[in-house]
Amino acid sequence: MWETENHSTIRLDEVDLKIIRQLQSNARITNKDLAAQLNLTTTPIYERVKRLEKMGVINSYVALINPVKVGKGLMALCMVRLEKHTKDKLAAFEKHVANIPEVVECYHLAGQYDYHLKILVRDMNTFQDFIVNKLSTNENLANVQSSFVMSKITDTTAIPMLRNS
Template sequence: MENNSTIRLDSTDIHIIKLLQKNARITNKELAAQLDLTITPVYERVKRLEKTGVIGQYVALIDADKTGKGLMALCMLRLEKHTKDKLAQFEAHVAQIPEVTECYHLAGQYDYHLKILVKDMNAFQDFIVNKLSTNENLANIQSSFVMKKITDTTAVPLG
């Protein structure tokens, strides 16, 4: 994850972000009412937060269980070779696999951490055999399966 520069946020910006993280569909009118401001300055602040990249996008959060993707696996991967080209090739490969919902390049014992969503264990086996391990630079896969979510948020902790 790149961090080109930190944007200075005041308490009103932080309050706006917190409200949007709870409900991205809140209107500027509703934001203004909760902040005790008029709509125009709230609108301008939200646009500035979007333009500067503090707000990257608005999304709908989907319940994976209700869409038939109830098995979540967390995979720790090691690669054979760590050249720039091999890393880029692996990342491009993983980015094309829809079951991979998150991928992080790590420092430490493993090179990558992947979050995988599939229907069941048979679908996970198919994913490993026919999608992930087709990359010849893969040295080791360590998988764990989520039994229960304790916390699950996309909110960035602020102030």
């Protein structure tokens, strides 16, 4: 059993977990090929995938793009601290960063910093422009600490699908 965001329970059996693992590895796999890999027929696989989609376990199918190949060779991780933490100030900052295309991930944190941003840009000049002309235009910004990724050690979008975790 798995608990959802609204605390309802979803029952996933081993076949569901295998389907999810396969789709995370290759979202373009056909139901026929998926059925063959799991030693099932196509119809139950189709029905299970549709059920997983309907339950919100599967949110979407995407193509993962190599950022370097499309001119986004610099990845920066920015830790952001805000001046004020009122509900409206937090919402305004979140709306602000959600509208900046260079921000590909944004997390609201507990701890020393308020937000963690993942930024993809072409180069250091583009990053400077991002900081000066986009991020720092939010008047509630108190501090930004940036680090630059030198190399990726692990990079996956797959969520571990272990039976008892």
